[in-house]
Amino acid sequence: MKENSIRSLPGIPFLLGVVVIAVIAGWLFFSGIGPSTPGPDSVPMIVAGVLLGLLAFLSLIGLYTVQPNQAAVVSLFGKYVGTVKDNGLRWNNPFFSKRKVSQRVRNFESGKLKVNELEGSPIEIAAVIVWQVVDASEAVYNVDDYESFVHIQSESALRTMATSYPYDQHEEGQVALRSHATEISRHLRDELAERLADAGVQVLDARISHLAYAPEIAQAMLQRQQASAVIAARTRIVAGAVGMVEMALAELRKNDVVQLDEERKAAMVSNLLVVLCGDRGTQPVVNAGSLY
Numbered sequence: 001m002k003e004n005s006i007r008s009l010p011g012i013p014f015l016l017g018v019v020v021i022a023v024i025a026g027w028l029f030f031s032g033i034g035p036s037t038p039g040p041d042s043v044p045m046i047v048a049g050v051l052l053g054l055l056a057f058l059s060l061i062g063l064y065t066v067q068p069n070q071a072a073v074v075s076l077f078g079k080y081v082g083t084v085k086d087n088g089l090r091w092n093n094p095f096f097s098k099r100k101v102s103q104r105v106r107n108f109e110s111g112k113l114k115v116n117e118l119e120g121s122p123i124e125i126a127a128v129i130v131w132q133v134v135d136a137s138e139a140v141y142n143v144d145d146y147e148s149f150v151h152i153q154s155e156s157a158l159r160t161m162a163t164s165y166p167y168d169q170h171e172e173g174q175v176a177l178r179s180h181a182t183e184i185s186r187h188l189r190d191e192l193a194e195r196l197a198d199a200g201v202q203v204l205d206a207r208i209s210h211l212a213y214a215p216e217i218a219q220a221m222l223q224r225q226q227a228s229a230v231i232a233a234r235t236r237i238v239a240g241a242v243g244m245v246e247m248a249l250a251e252l253r254k255n256d257v258v259q260l261d262e263e264r265k266a267a268m269v270s271n272l273l274v275v276l277c278g279d280r281g282t283q284p285v286v287n288a289g290s291l292y
Contacts, residue, residue: 003083008091011090014062015063015089018056021059025053026053028049028052029050032049059094061094062091063089065088065090066090067102070087072098072101073101073141101139101146105131105204106131107129108150108154112126113155115159118166121167121213122213124211124214125162125210127158127188128206129154130206131203132204136200138198139199146200157195165180177208177211181208188206188208192206245272249265
């Protein structure tokens with residue numbers, strides 16, 4: 001089913017014509033039944049008045065309005081005829097049935113869904129979907145209720161997307177729900193576009209609006225995140241401390257300040273690492289005697 005645009009006639013001239021026909025029909029009918037009119041001549045006038053009245057009534061049925069960013073899907077006895085997008089008061093065949101479809105940009109926020117992410121942890125996730133009907137005929141004839149179809153397929157796509165990624169990034173280059181919002185939004189938008197294409201719907205944007213661990217594991221995951229942050233910070237501290245120790249040894253050797261054997265070097269490295277990597281300030285011990 002593909003959209004077929006058809007022309008419609010301006011409705012205001014037809015409305016004026018209907019008014020004129022109705023006035024003439026009324027004049028003929030009431031003149032025909034008037035007492036001053038002879039009997040044999042009154043029958044054609046009454047019949048003409050009734051026929052013109054029926055014509056005016058049928059013409060009035062063919063009038064309908066189309067709002068801006070709205071389309072009217074026209075069918076004749078169940079057969080699709082075309083789609084009218086001309087704004088204002090329009091007129092078509094009175095036997096055509098019309099179903100109006102809004103083509104304005106719409107959005108909705110899905111409910112908070114509880115799903116398991118890639119690593120099996122339960123999370124809560126919700127998304128905001130921005131969509132628009134671009135093919136009114138497909139929206140009407142390919143699905144029963146396109147609005148309900150959009151809502152259900154959006155939640156289904158969100159569930160599928162959430163199970164494809166971990167909540168947090170645990171490896172270098174890994175795409176995660178919390179740290180890669182752009183990539184996740186693109187994946188969700190593509191997933192929705194594929195699912196909603198048959199309904200004549202275009203997905204303009206899709207973004208996560210809520211993301212959190214499920215309440216039953218939130219505290220444990222918070223401790224895990226804190227531990228990961230501490231490990232990452234300690235890793236950088238140790239890397240920096242090792243570099244500073246190497247620099248200190250290199251400067252001592254370069255300037256020939258003191259000659260240290262391997263045992264003393266090991267002791268110096270140990271002391272420097274304790275000073276540089278400790279959580280608290282160290283208390284120095286001054287050696288007033290000989291080095292050896």
